[in-house]
Amino acid sequence: MRSKTDQKNVIVDGSRIVIEAMARAGADSFIGYPITPANLLYQYAGQRFPLMLPAPDEITTLQWMSGLSACGRIPVTATSFPGFALMIESINMAFMMELPMVIILVQRLGPATGTATCGAQGDIALLKGMISGGHQLPVLCPSDFNDCWNLSARAVSLSAQLRTPVVFLTSKEEMMTRKSFDLVTLDDIKPLKRSFYGGDKPYMPYEPGENLVPEFLPVTSDRWQVRLNASTHNRKGILQHSGEEALANTRRLEEKPLRNLPDYTIFDLDEQKGAETLIVSYGISAAAARDAVAVIRESGKKISILIPKTILPVPDTCYNIIDSYKKVIVAEENINGQYAKVMFGERLPDRIRTVGETGRMIGRDAIIKEEAAL
Numbered sequence: 001m002r003s004k005t006d007q008k009n010v011i012v013d014g015s016r017i018v019i020e021a022m023a024r025a026g027a028d029s030f031i032g033y034p035i036t037p038a039n040l041l042y043q044y045a046g047q048r049f050p051l052m053l054p055a056p057d058e059i060t061t062l063q064w065m066s067g068l069s070a071c072g073r074i075p076v077t078a079t080s081f082p083g084f085a086l087m088i089e090s091i092n093m094a095f096m097m098e099l100p101m102v103i104i105l106v107q108r109l110g111p112a113t114g115t116a117t118c119g120a121q122g123d124i125a126l127l128k129g130m131i132s133g134g135h136q137l138p139v140l141c142p143s144d145f146n147d148c149w150n151l152s153a154r155a156v157s158l159s160a161q162l163r164t165p166v167v168f169l170t171s172k173e174e175m176m177t178r179k180s181f182d183l184v185t186l187d188d189i190k191p192l193k194r195s196f197y198g199g200d201k202p203y204m205p206y207e208p209g210e211n212l213v214p215e216f217l218p219v220t221s222d223r224w225q226v227r228l229n230a231s232t233h234n235r236k237g238i239l240q241h242s243g244e245e246a247l248a249n250t251r252r253l254e255e256k257p258l259r260n261l262p263d264y265t266i267f268d269l270d271e272q273k274g275a276e277t278l279i280v281s282y283g284i285s286a287a288a289a290r291d292a293v294a295v296i297r298e299s300g301k302k303i304s305i306l307i308p309k310t311i312l313p314v315p316d317t318c319y320n321i322i323d324s325y326k327k328v329i330v331a332e333e334n335i336n337g338q339y340a341k342v343m344f345g346e347r348l349p350d351r352i353r354t355v356g357e358t359g360r361m362i363g364r365d366a367i368i369k370e371e372a373a374l
Contacts, residue, residue: 008183015040021152026192029075036116037172038106041078058083062090069099072218078104093230100159107171119172121333139312141169143286212256265315268307275302278325292367331355
């Protein structure tokens with residue numbers, strides 16, 4: 001057991017932890033337009049990142065990020081739904097061009113502008129369908145401050161490894177609430193070491209490489225032409241209507257995050273032998289779910305809990321865990337069971353139950369009540 005002299009307790013919020021982790025991991029640019037409840041991320045990034053550019057709006061933010069990414073940087077931004085909605089077209093562009101970047105999405109109560117100072121978990125369905133064609137971006141979601149640290153670093157490295165935008169999904173309470181935290185519990189973060197194309201043949205920007213990921217070369221190269229294209233294109237990046245090679249490239253974009261999913265499947269699983277019921281929760285609601293499980297176990301019942309941290313694409317491993325239980329409760333801070341429906345469709349199986357809330361965080365008692373009713 002560590003003594004008090006081994007501790008380094010500070011009062012801190014999740015925003016500072018996320019920004020520090022991403023900076024240490026190798027993200028080198030922050031572009032942003034301030035919006036509540038992502039303002040602290042914007043503020044801290046201005047203090048910590050080598051380059052910080054305040055954009056005039058969210059559309060410009062993603063365009064500038066795309067330009068920086070094309071030049072070999074790893075840019076980051078932070079926003080909430082109203083700003084994210086304006087970014088979607090440019091995120092599709094970056095997805096098609098295969099540009100590494102990280103978008104921190106701090107969820108707040110909707111619809112529309114909703115309530116800027118009230119948290120929520122209402123953007124999962126949006127993220128599932130935001131890319132035209134139904135393709136998926138990697139979405140990572142922290143459930144505590146240690147996740148804010150480790151997953152932030154992973155989001156940065158993943159964006160470069162897969163040549164793709166990555167969404168870091170969080171919520172108002174996780175980013176703005178300050179609490180006592182022991183910094184000694186944080187792991188060391190090694191900065192990303194990027195490698196660029198160094199071959200002797202002309203560069204093919206969309207030539208599939210290992211695990212369907214093309215090698216990257218910044219547009220600043222003084223040796224080879226670098227052609228990036230947001231429209232349907234072939235391996236050279238040349239515009240094509242619907243040629244065989246161009247459509248094969250589009251199919252690769254569908255397969256790329258799925259082929260590599262085992263490498264970024266992250267979750268916590270606390271299984272109790274003999275349990276027939278599983279609680280599934282994520283993000284800010286995971287704390288209430290953990291508390292509920294502790295109370296239920298104290299009553300003598302057996303129960304397990306799964307905290308997914310790779311939210312999208314949904315990993316097969318998580319499906320396999322869920323399928324091994326007779327009864328499943330999915331707890332999330334929305335009133336329409338978005339993550340449950342992402343996993344199982346609009347008509348949920350009878351064994352899948354949901355606990356939701358709007359305008360306030362889920363309490364452990366709501367989860368306990370639902371478990372007792374099974």
